[in-house]
Amino acid sequence: MARKEVTRRQFMQAGSIGTAALFLQSHLFPNLSAAEVAAVLPDAGQRTGPAVRAAGDEGLAALLEPPLGSEPVDIKAAFLGPQAENADWVEGLLREVYRDYVFWRRNFHPEDRAAIRPQDQQRQTHQEFVGRFKRELFTLLGELKSDIPFFSPRYIGHMTADVSLPALIGYIATMLYNPNNVSWEASPITTLIEIELGRELAKMFGFGRTPEELAGTWGHITSGGTVANLESIWVAKAVKFLPVAVRQAAAVLDVQGLTAGAAGKPIDAMTAWELVNLVPGEALQLKDALVRTYLETQSRRPVNEALAQVSDQLKRHEILFRGDHAFFAGLTGTDSLLPGILCAPQTMHYSWVKGPGAIGIGAGQVVPIPINAEYRMDLGRLREELEHSLRERRPVIEVVGVAGTTEEGAVDPMHELVALRQEFAGRGLGFSLHCDAAYGGYLAACFRSPEGELRGQTEMQGEYGGWPATPVYESYAALKGVDSITVDPHKLGFVPYPAGAIVFRDGRVKELVAQEASYALGGRTSQPYEVNIGKYILEGSKPGAAAAATFLSHRVMRLDQHGYGKLLGQTLRVVRSFYDRLRRFAQTIQTEFLVQPLFFPDTNILDYTFNVTGNDRLDLMNRFNQRVYQELSIDPMSPVQTRRFIVSHTEFAYEQYNPQVVGAFLETQMGIRAGAFVSPAERIRRERAGTPGADDAVIVFRSTMMNLFTLEKVRREQDYLDLFLGSLLPLLRKARQGLV
Secondary structure (H helix, E strand, C coil): CCCCCCCHHHHHHHCCHHHHHHHHHHHCCCCCCHHHHHCCCCCHHHCCCCCCCCCCCHHHHCCCCCCCCCCCCCHHHHCCCCCCCCHHHHHHHHHHHHHHHHHHHHCCCCCCCCCCCHHHHCCHHHHHHHHHHHHHHHHHHHHHCCCCCCCCCCEECCCCCCCCHHHHHHHHHHHCCCCECCCHHHCHHHHHHHHHHHHHHHHHCCCCCCHHHHCCCEEEEECCHHHHHHHHHHHHHHHHCHHHHHHHHHHHHCCCCCEECCCCEEHHHCCHHHHHCCCHHHHHHHHHHHHHHHHHHCCCCCHHHHHHHHHHHHHHHCHHHHCHHHHHHCCCHHHCCCCCEEEEECCCCCHHHHHHHHHCCCHHHEEEECECCCCCECHHHHHHHHHHHHHHCCCEEEEEEEECCCCCCCECCHHHHHHHHHHHHHCCCCCEEEEEECCHHHHHHHHECCCCCECCHHHHHHHCCCCCCHHHHHHHHCHHHCCEEEECCCCCCCCCCCCEEEEECCHHHHHHHCCCCHHHHCHHHCCCCCCCCHHHCCCCCCEHHHHHHHHHHHHHCCCCCCCHHHHHHHHHHHHHHHHHHHHHHHHHHCCCEEEEECCCCCCCEEEEEEEECCCCCHHHHHHHHHHHHHHCCCCCCCCHHHCCCEEEEEEEECCCCCHHHHHHHHHHHCCCCCCCECCHHHHHHHHHCCCCCCECEEEEEEEECCCCCCCCEEECCEEHHHHHHHHHHHHHHHHHCCCC
């Protein structure tokens, strides 16, 4: 039987609240429980609980069929197209969106008198305003033509691409309503959508499968990966020092008998060092035990009053409330603690330096862990750092692995990080484990069947041209064991900016950072069914349109192998084709030039660099690459159409990358003399001594292969990769001219 289309309003009016909630839960919010959905429907404040049954609502119950299955996405229907091939029917949708919005305005209270009358619109001032508006709009539209053509397969630069049509239409449609997802009263619909999104992402990463399991997680939209990473540090710091606050609050409240850790040791017999090395789950359990025990001792008092008192005392002793100086000043003698550190790979995003500075940990307390030849975190070097912290009794607040580094697209061994965290926890060194998957997070959809199960590696490799390699497969399979994950819908989710996200495996952490603002988040006038996101996040106002765009994109293109898996699988095939063709191209030009990928790509980003055959000086190699880049980058003095292709570049600096790894690549693959990759101080010393040839950085080209139409035929039997490689030799020869 075909599924009938019924509006939300019709369902809410047609029968019981319980039946309407059941329908909305099954069709729109499958990762929320029916009770959670019912709690936000009309009259929720007058009910003691949802009556989730269809008795007496036979007509409505007949429509409660499961939503449509996850059919494979048609890639050529998901985007506007490089030449706007889908423009006609998309224009029709945009027109319907606008007309529907106008209809909503006109029918909110149709009895109201019009504020703008026809005679108002005929005034000269009105006409002048319209004329000025049009003139400035067309000026802006003209200037925008100088922007970057992210939609084109000729753009193979940064991790920015075209947006999907569901995301584009969803954003525009919701933007007209302008919901602010900081508070319930400013965004009742998109708030529910955002909570659903957090659970969808949690499900994709393996944090849970059922609504009941997912209800224990916590995730939400942010403005981007930087804020998401910052929130991870914020929460990790709160969790790290929570047990100390529990011990202090318990003493004030005279709560006895609390124990912690696997051994069940009394907390009043534990040092601060022992307390801060409880793993996050143990720390949160200790907090719950304090609350539960205190409520039991206050059984004659109103529960809300007792709960408020224990929560207040706990908050007064937490590090985020007291501040670092006051918190650590109170720990003396055997309780004294050294400043905590954060470990992340050398390939970390700059937010991992910025964030600790903002949160009070300190940028200087971030320990960069060297990378190996695959540009993944060297676990041996991380182990050395953790061993050192254990010996020195230095708290480790958080360890960060990256799934899809911004420069290389590399995937750190998350499975080994999960095992390492467990090992050191058993030895008395606990810490939070975060995965920065801002770029590579959506690739987790490739690993999920329509039923949400983890797919086999062999099956995936057959579908995605050999991807993923075993270390990459094991890393993504292990994401269910980390504490938090950053993921950006506005990257591989193909959603408009701004749309980042963060997901926590244990949703209890949000209470540690909760803040109240009665004007925005309810206060004494709040309703029992209100769901407020703003109290738990770093940001204030943020667009509900971002949540709606991501939600609609997920609805049309599911987070599994047939949805986003099909889109991203295509990009993985593209980058592997590029890798193979670039190596074949290198063989044809090796008598004149060298071109070499730095490593086999973990995701859909390929890094490569050029040299003139016979040149063994790194400084000349960099100068040569600068000239090549000038021919493949945006020239602000020329129309963007003058560039046949556009790439991006980066620099691997001596002080940021493992010099042994980079130096070995230069010597063995690019013909550069040994010892030419040096520190800045050594480079200056050699220049002053008149011995050129060295440099403290390596210029690298970076191509992010996000465009799904790159392998389409564009000139007879040539695709865009053929055109790009065919254009390189003349550019290389031009860049070589006059090189000294």
